[in-house]
């Protein structure tokens with residue numbers, strides 16, 4: 490896309506006569522060659538999630554960061570504006586929409602306001618998730634957020650954060666374990682986000698192995714490939730860091746049992762996904778027969794499973810099967826097939842099985858956006874007027890994060906005279922030569 494096309498790309502706005510969001514998504518997927526059996530978007534949900542950036546501030550200075558040089562100096566959205574955007578997201582995509590409460594680092598927001606934001610979203614039937622680097626997301630706060638309706642927490646932990654004393658991804662397992670213990674037993678679905686770049690590609694198998702070993706708490710491991718967008722000092726993706734290479738590295742850490750692509754969330758160049766069963770510390774494919782996975786995903790469009798409670802999910806699935814008897818045979822066949830394939834591990838683990846999903850997210854460089862992928866995007870970010878694909882938001886970030894200040898005359902000439910101070914300087918603005926100092930934890 491040319492800079493003019495990027496600048497003109499439309500914001501998705503709630504308006505009278507807007508079509509059913511699910512139908513809109515199906516049309517988008519079909520128009521971009523992505524509507525095939527196994528396509529999740531337009532079947533399970535109209536949008537994978539919407540990010541709501543409640544602050545642009547962060548307590549880290551990662552070497553790869555999608556925020557902009559001025560982000561740290563931009564005032565937080567007033568609480569009324571945050572709530573207005575939640576209402577807008579509800580109007581656009583409806584109840585049940587996954588809402589990422591993010592930033593910057595959302596836990597830098599006043600605690601009472603953070604609880605209020607989560608409560609507001611949950612009260613409107615959205616599914617609020619806290620996206621955090623974990624530094625301030627300790628158990629008391631997480632527990633209070635759960636009491637206010639939080640359903641998921643996603644920890645971003647990796648070497649780009651340059652945490653003092655951690656010089657390898659394996660060393661960071663101690664930090665990941667602390668996050669896991671902070672949430673263990675809370676009714677939360679737990680995700681981990683890992684940025685993949687040349688500096689940690691070789692350790693991806695070990696990171697995947699760690700999540701397999703903690704599948705009793707971890708529900709989703711998302712690997713996000715570096716993109717040249719934002720303020721980070723490490724800009725360019727190494728040629729070795731490719732989607733197939735990352736897929737193979739994850740599979741190496743998951744006993745080679747993952748089948749990516751059976752279920753496809755959005756565009757195939759954007760996202761790769763595999764769901765697996767973990768038993769006795771070993772990974773097993775959820776469904777070797779891709780057809781069964783796609784058929785059941787399609788058939789169960791009206792079945793909402795409870796991510797935080799496997800028991801309740803199994804009960805709901807059983808009721809659904811009773812109401813759809815033609816699927817009982819294939820499902821029993823699947824159970825028998827998995828049971829036989831996993832018999833030794835099932836025996837050793839006394840029948841305990843956990844579901845673990847792996848996602849690869851392949852963000853686009855800000856200077857190389859592809860319209861087809863934006864049109865089929867399933868990860869949007871909220872703006873003042875509506876939502877846009879995350880890649881586009883990152884490419885036009887200053888425009889979107891300053892629009893409200895311009896519109897409300899707070900800083901009509903918003904484009905810096907922000908005086909970036911040593912405290913607000915981050916990324917390349919702080920390290921024009923590319924060096925950086927670590928942060929203790």
Ligand code: SF4
Nearest residue numbers: 759851852866879880
């Ligand atoms: S955020 Fe970017 S990479 Fe991700 S789905 Fe949207 S367009 Fe694709």
